[in-house]
Amino acid sequence: MAEHETQWDFVGTRVRQARADAGMTVRELARRIGVSASHVSQVERGIGAFSVPALYAVARELDVSMHALLDPPDPSSSRDGRPGSAVVDLVEAGIVQRASEHPSIMLGSGPRWSRLTAGGEENAEFLEVVYAPRTARPDVDIRHEGREYGIVITGELTVEVDGATTTLGAGDSIVFDSTRPHRFWNSSDGEVRAIWFVRDTLPGEAAPHA
Amino acid sequence: MAEHETQWDFVGTRVRQARADAGMTVRELARRIGVSASHVSQVERGIGAFSVPALYAVARELDVSMHALLDPPDPSSSRDGRPGSAVVDLVEAGIVQRASEHPSIMLGSGPRWSRLTAGGEENAEFLEVVYAPRTARPDVDIRHEGREYGIVITGELTVEVDGATTTLGAGDSIVFDSTRPHRFWNSSDGEVRAIWFVRDTLPGEAAPHA
DNA sequence: ACGCAATGTACCGTGCCGCTTAACACTTGG
DNA sequence: CCAAGTGTTAAGCGGCACGGTACATTGCGT
Secondary structure, three states: OOOOOOOOOHHHHHHHHHHHHOOOOHHHHHHHHOOOHHHHHHHHOOOOOOOHHHHHHHHHHHOOOHHHHHOOOOOOOOOOOOOOOOOOOOOOOOOEEOHHHOOEEEOOOOOEEEEOOOOOOOOEEEEEEEEOOOOOOOOOOEOOOOEEEEEEEEOOEEEEEOOEEEEEOOOOEEEEEOOOOEEEEOOOOOOEEEEEEEEOOOOOOOOOOO | OOOOOOOOOHHHHHHHHHHHHOOOOHHHHHHHHOOOHHHHHHHHOOOOOOOHHHHHHHHHHHOOOHHHHHOOOOOOOOOOOOOOOOOOOOOOOOOEEOHHHOOEEEOOOOOEEEEOOOOOOOOEEEEEEEEOOOOOOOOOOEOOOOEEEEEEEEOOEEEEEOOEEEEEOOOOEEEEEOOOOEEEEOOOOOOEEEEEEEEOOOOOOOOOOO
16 A cells, blocks of 8 residues: 555544444454454554454444545644535525525425525436325326435325235335336325425436446 | 354355455555455455455445345345236235334334334345333444435434434424434324334445545 | 353463465567 | 457465454553
8 A cells, every 4th residue: 555545543443432332342243243243442542453244244233334434534723625515504505505595396285395405406406395284186197217215294194006005104214216107195184295306317327247 | 153153154255245346455455454365365255254344344344334245145035026926816926014013123122113124124124113201312323324214103203314403293294314423212192103214325336544 | 249151351372364465478569 | 460448367475454362551340
């Protein structure tokens, strides 16, 4: 390796932190990832290091990402990168959108859509949808490219995907390819609020190289 | 390591793929990550492996995430098939997840994460996160690949992105590139519920390595 | 007070593998 | 043809990723 590389001793600190958060002992973690307890201890104290498989097992068992363990700690000084990219106000920067300022689209008697992003995202839509009470089942179903993720916040939403129907209560979530015919409506007496994320299909996403 | 460990030879294939996509030669990549060209060749052909620092350097230079290189290849291949496979039960089909069955991960005093999708999505995470009242500001920030979308359902969540801080109330949403350092915590007295969608960087988006 | 179980740690190895240098075979172009 | 690039192979060194064991400490229960 080159000589200007980073010190990787903080990895041990991260592992120890994550292990403590998970309420796991050194031996327990060691058993789960298939190494000895002493080795875990050595790594956590910075006098040793995990191999790639071992570290990956750690990330899996402690349910943290590789980057959470490996990404260098906050330089704390002004980040490199484009000068002037220093964000001072998250709202002005278009990162945070206040609830009162979500542009909403009212479609007649249909649901009210609110876009939760500032600008138009390239390949995705992040939406809050409010379905008024007692709306009828739409007589047309929807099919488009992409993949759809939704969760019902309040109320009861009736969903029909591929001809199958069920009712989603508060907290229930749904994920499916948007190419399947689907329609949603609110047959209950209460208003329904839901969060939707619609992602376009990625260009090169057929099969991960044979 | 345990005896039931995975074959890690696919990592080499992924590296080769990513390197080819970046239009980089073996020697060039070797020079950038600070190892010999022959070693890169050996790793790519499965007769060798990178150390953690080396692999991390590879991910940085080729602008891919650790998980893109290390996550085991598509075990959930039972992808919802062509429209025509008549779905009878949306829950059994893995399309609908009931609120009571969301696998949740409690990280000590940290927030509670609930995965809203059935299987592991390939390039995305759809999550509900509950932050307990009066949690301290995390002492490490997060940086990873991808783009992040969030909306606060109830409570008040303090967010810090790129060093700028603000508080999100119910209905407020936030969108930003996950490569920016960020951390969230709940300094209020009430519980905070939020919905997060984390999308990996699209493979078509190349890196501007000059 | 005593054990005793469980925690994390120190010490002492050793075999493996991460990595190197050197040379190889092959393609391209001038 | 040679020169300069590509990826590949072979042989070997040395560090470190790991295991085993013993230890100091805390916190039980009796």
